[in-house]
């Protein structure tokens with residue numbers, strides 16, 4: 001396979017290259033070392049040259065696909081541009097993050113190229129065969145999956161499952177010795193209005209100051225034990241003291257205390273933070289499906305027999321309305337010192 | 338308006354699963370089987386579309402005979418036609434193969450709107466709807482939470498959740514849409530619906546009638562092993578009384594570098 005390339009398709013937002021993209025680059029690093037592939041990044045958009053420098057510190061080649069019609073995302077336009085470049089460069093592996101966007105266009109790419117796809121991968125086994133790990137049946141089982149004979153593999157990787165290396169600061173590197181920089185190649189795709197299939201009319205940003213659930217290091221989550229919408233202020237205070245996000249069980253969403261965007265579990269968001277604090281959540285299998293890969297789980301529940309304690313690293317059997325205020329106090333006390 | 342709903346049979350989300358000793362599959366005996374929860378939202382949305390704009394609903398599954406139960410469930414809810422593509426001759430199918438076959442069958446039926454679930458809760462590939470759209474060369478809007486159709490100008494507008502917000506997206510019909518939770522609240526079947534479903538015939542489609550190249554049946558990926566996830570070691574319940582317990586917890590988390 002040597003001399004061939006392994007690509008990571010980069011995602012970005014106003015804040016720069018997304019964390020999940022750096023994770024995908026880490027994942028690609030594992031594979032490129034093992035298979036002797038040249039790591040490359042591909043970024044698509046319009047007027048986004050500013051991101052290429054940053055990427056070039058971490059990969060050998062950056063393909064920068066630019067077109068005015070790419071100023072808004074459209075899966076078909078992405079696929080068309082990528083298809084052109086793939087035909088030309090024939091990479092061996094393509095990796096994207098299993099973000100909402102990655103999940104949207106990558107299956108279409110697989111269909112167009114007629115190559116297989118392994119979605120939402122959580123790890124690799126590097127043996128004679130490269131084996132990809134996936135969490136299946138709502139986290140109740142782990143499957144290992146491999147590609148059948150193929151010249152190109154397409155993989156999406158679940159956010160927060162691969163190491164996040166903070167990218168090198170380009171300013172620090174400038175002029176310093178040993179600073180290697182990948183090549184940056186500008187690609188002009190053949191793209192026309194007829195290729196655009198969907199039109200994003202508006203993006204409504206959540207105005208909250210808290211991180212998104214999929215990127216948060218800490219999640220404070222509430223269940224039916226919260227007893228009402230008004231009590232979530234308490235969890236917001238704890239989340240804010242920890243710089244974290246707020247989540248919820250389905251019982252909370254079904255009761256209308258919080259919208260579905262907050263739901264964690266089988267039919268909600270799948271999260272994997274460093275710290276997950278479950279308050280008044282019993283720990284039904286469908287809830288565990290969304291959070292059981294968290295690094296550390298804390299359960300606060302009145303009922304010693306609640307199944308959440310079976311998977312928790314730390315538990316307190318007590319009234320959450322009494323426990324949480326003490327925690328907030330302790331955290332704030334330390335911060336002020 | 339011709340509406341197609343793709344539904345898949347999955348194991349109930351709460352049951353304890355057992356892996357077969359000799360192959361990477363689960364023991365299926367005596368398991369409760371249900372319609373994939375996301376497909377329930379797709380089905381409900383088709384009923385609402387029909388109520389609002391008229392049309393007919395065809396539910397389709399690629400599966401074995403047992404999967405006819407979920408098709409009957411959909412007829413009971415109000416589907417007009419139910420088709421099962423017999424999966425007998427396909428070994429170790431993956432989502433690519435499934436999409437290819439569904440796309441072929443759907444093409445023969447005719448369509449304005451195709452609804453799928455966002456993902457299946459067993460293998461969670463979350464790719465079938467998008468790939469069907471690719472094979473049919475039509476748009477796809479995935480993981481939708483709000484759906485409005487404008488039949489006169491053959492357009493649809495959707496809300497979809499993205500990281501940190503909401504996206505409003507439009508496309509022309511025909512198109513594929515995959516349903517996210519929050520799209521609607523599925524209804525229950527009526528008694529008369531259930532009676533009707535008992536009597537209605539489910540059409541079966543054999544693969545050799547679909548004019549598909551046998552190489553398209555060849556899966557592109559293969560499951561080599563299934564295992565149970567590493568058990569989380571049961572942690573410690575912090576003993577004692579408040580406020581000491583909460584203080585100790587915070588201290589532990591700090592020492593572990595978590596906060």
Ligand SMILES: Cc1cc2nc3c(=O)[nH]c(=O)nc-3n(C[C@H](O)[C@H](O)[C@H](O)COP(=O)(O)OP(=O)(O)OC[C@H]3O[C@@H](n4cnc5c(N)ncnc54)[C@H](O)[C@@H]3O)c2cc1C
Nearest residue numbers: 223224225249250251265266267268280282287301302320
């Ligand atoms: C197809 C399907 C999909 C599903 N998907 C999801 C999903 O994505 N996410 C999800 O979460 N659920 C999901 N569920 C629902 C799931 O089965 C449970 O019903 C749900 O998770 C229960 O939520 P809960 O733990 O908040 O409520 P409960 O089970 O009612 O638990 C409340 C807990 O709060 C404790 N408590 C009460 N008061 C206090 C107090 N003052 N202090 C401390 N503790 C207190 C109680 O001891 C109890 O353990 C799904 C179900 C199905 C069938």
Ligand SMILES: Nc1ncnc2c1ncn2[C@@H]1O[C@H](COP(=O)(O)O)[C@@H](O)[C@H]1O
Nearest residue numbers: 343344399453454456457462463464465
């Ligand atoms: N065998 C199948 N028969 C019918 N529809 C299916 C089948 N497999 C997947 N689908 C549809 O595709 C969606 C996504 O499935 P998946 O890509 O497997 O996660 C499901 O929610 C169904 O709507």
